[in-house]
Amino acid sequence: MSYPIIRVENLSKKYTVSHQQEGYTTFRDAMTNGARSLGQVLFNRQNYKPRSASNEDFWALKDVNFEIQQGDRVGIIGRNGAGKSTLLKILSRITEPTHGSIRIKGRVASLLEVGTGFHPELTGRENVYLNGAILGMSKAEIKRKFDEIVAFAEVERFLDTPVKRYSSGMYVRLAFAVAAHMEPEILIVDEVLAVGDVQFQKKCLGKMGQVASEGRTVFFVSHHMGAISTLCDKVIYLKGGQVEASGKLKRSSNFIFQMFFRIKFKI
Amino acid sequence: MGTTDELIIEAGRTESQYWRDLWKYRELFYFLAWRDILVRYKQTVIGIAWALIRPFLTMVVFTVVFGNLAKLPSPPGVPYQILVFAGMLPWQFFSGALSECSNSLISNANLLSKVYFPRLIVPTSAVIVSFVDFMISGIILLGLMAWYNFVPDWRIVTLPVFVAIAFAASMGVGLWLAALNVQYRDFRYVVPFLVQFGLYISPVGFSTNVVPQQWQLLYSLNPMVGVIDGFRWAILRGQAEIYLPGFILSIGLVFFLLATGIWYFRKVERTFADVI
Numbered sequence: 105m106s107y108p109i110i111r112v113e114n115l116s117k118k119y120t121v122s123h124q125q126e127g128y129t130t131f132r133d134a135m136t137n138g139a140r141s142l143g144q145v146l147f148n149r150q151n152y153k154p155r156s157a158s159n160e161d162f163w164a165l166k167d168v169n170f171e172i173q174q175g176d177r178v179g180i181i182g183r184n185g186a187g188k189s190t191l192l193k194i195l196s197r198i199t200e201p202t203h204g205s206i207r208i209k210g211r212v213a214s215l216l217e218v219g220t221g222f223h224p225e226l227t228g229r230e231n232v233y234l235n236g237a238i239l240g241m242s243k244a245e246i247k248r249k250f251d252e253i254v255a256f257a258e259v260e261r262f263l264d265t266p267v268k269r270y271s272s273g274m275y276v277r278l279a280f281a282v283a284a285h286m287e288p289e290i291l292i293v294d295e296v297l298a299v300g301d302v303q304f305q306k307k308c309l310g311k312m313g314q315v316a317s318e319g320r321t322v323f324f325v326s327h328h329m330g331a332i333s334t335l336c337d338k339v340i341y342l343k344g345g346q347v348e349a350s351g352k353l354k355r356s357s358n359f360i361f362q363m364f365f366r367i368k369f370k371i
Numbered sequence: 372m373g374t375t376d377e378l379i380i381e382a383g384r385t386e387s388q389y390w391r392d393l394w395k396y397r398e399l400f401y402f403l404a405w406r407d408i409l410v411r412y413k414q415t416v417i418g419i420a421w422a423l424i425r426p427f428l429t430m431v432v433f434t435v436v437f438g439n440l441a442k443l444p445s446p447p448g449v450p451y452q453i454l455v456f457a458g459m460l461p462w463q464f465f466s467g468a469l470s471e472c473s474n475s476l477i478s479n480a481n482l483l484s485k486v487y488f489p490r491l492i493v494p495t496s497a498v499i500v501s502f503v504d505f506m507i508s509g510i511i512l513l514g515l516m517a518w519y520n521f522v523p524d525w526r527i528v529t530l531p532v533f534v535a536i537a538f539a540a541s542m543g544v545g546l547w548l549a550a551l552n553v554q555y556r557d558f559r560y561v562v563p564f565l566v567q568f569g570l571y572i573s574p575v576g577f578s579t580n581v582v583p584q585q586w587q588l589l590y591s592l593n594p595m596v597g598v599i600d601g602f603r604w605a606i607l608r609g610q611a612e613i614y615l616p617g618f619i620l621s622i623g624l625v626f627f628l629l630a631t632g633i634w635y636f637r638k639v640e641r642t643f644a645d646v647i
Contacts, residue, residue: 217481238488
């Protein structure tokens with residue numbers, strides 16, 4: 105059986121880019137700007153224009169539509185700035201869309217960055233619990249899977265060492281291991297496979313393949329065409345915030361597909 | 372799985388899911404607070420004892436300055452130390468919560484921009500951390516009572532009510548500051564000032580009675596006045612009287628701040644990830 109587990113309709117996201125101000129607005133700026141525009145409204149009602157000359161709208165996503173069936177393994181590709189990360193951020197409810205809607209059936213777990221919420225001062229053991237909770241697992245669930253997570257990450261000996269003393273490889277392995285043991289209906293993964301050695305990368309791909317083979321849906325963003333073609337059976341190609349192409353990926357046509365995409369879209 | 376609820380993501384539509392999510396993520400309150408407490412005393416030699424030493428030394432200094440040097444009055448039969456400490460407990464809770472809470476969103480910026488959970492959890496956990504400190508400092512109060520052989524009467528059972536009000540006050544002001552701090556980093560500089568200033572305009576080192584009668588109502592505009600007076604009334608056998616109109620004003624203000632704090636936080640939280 106297959107029904108759309110995710111339906112995205114006319115999804116758009118606008119960011120306002122300012123060209124003049126530095127990093128963050130200060131309260132003083134907000135007050136002076138507010139006072140100035142208030143003054144303009146009061147005294148100069150006719151030709152009042154909001155002071156936005158230095159601001160420019162930027163559409164990170166524009167009218168994106170697609171449907172995903174349960175069990176699909178979807179690869180999202182596109183060049184830098186095509187809107188991939190924005191799409192994943194909206195799907196995982198970190199930020200809101202400006203227009204459009206998404207309907208999702210099932211629990212979403214997203215892994216946009218390896219080791220979000222890891223605290224350097226805490227030990228490996230403590231971080232597993234903390235990170236699990238941040239990713240939405242319950243304490244009982246983490247406890248049940250604790251040994252499995254540690255074995256997957258291969259850090260048994262250093263469980264009670266603060267992670268600030270870990271090598272970066274160990275750190276990343278532990279972080280991925282926690283995320284890999286969530287049991288969501290929909291898993292969203294952003295470029296996390298650029299970490300670890302080749303062997304660990306294979307292990308991660310294997311784990312994600314296993315997740316998918318259990319009938320769960322996987323969203324996967326990568327620039328690594330090899331990983332996309334082994335893992336995914338459907339591809340969405342984003343360009344300039346819009347869906348440029350999408351379609352099924354047949355096992356037999358992997359190589360041709362790769363060549364086709366490389367030539368056509370220069371990625 | 373076909374029966375799972377459908378989640379709809381649209382602009383301006385988080386309302387219906389929000390409180391259910393808050394319940395679903397309830398363990399995160401505990402984990403974030405637990406993390407902050409663990410981290411605070413890592414690599415310290417005396418560890419959690421710091422939570423006892425700081426309020427104790429402040430109490431000694433206040434007693435010497437306000438009680439012995441300035442010779443401010445204390446109610447009959449109440450040692451000045453206990454008078455000071457009964458006011459300092461809620462004040463330290465409030466000021467600690469305020470500093471932690473206002474910075475909580477900024478210091479967890481990496482979480483806010485990478486994972487979804489109801490954002491209300493972050494500042495609330497910060498208040499919970501201060502609450503744990505508050506409970507630990509409470510031990511000193513018990514010690515002082517034993518030392519001066521000061522036995523409270525039935526009014527002590529009302530203390531949890533005043534603790535709840537202190538919690539509400541910390542949350543209310545904390546939520547405002549946390550949310551404002553995300554957009555306007557000026558509040559990073561406002562908060563330490565506010566905390567320092569507040570110590571002197573709240574009746575921490577002295578009792579509210581030293582404030583002239585005609586200024587009492589105005590004085591009660593400080594929400595901590597009501598909270599501290601309530602604590603003193605409950606702990607000091609009713610020797611410290613509550614000025615009722617002022618108390619009601621203070622408490623009203625506390626709940627007004629809490630309600631508007633939650634409202635403002637909810638209003639701006641959907642933009643946190645984009646602004647922070």
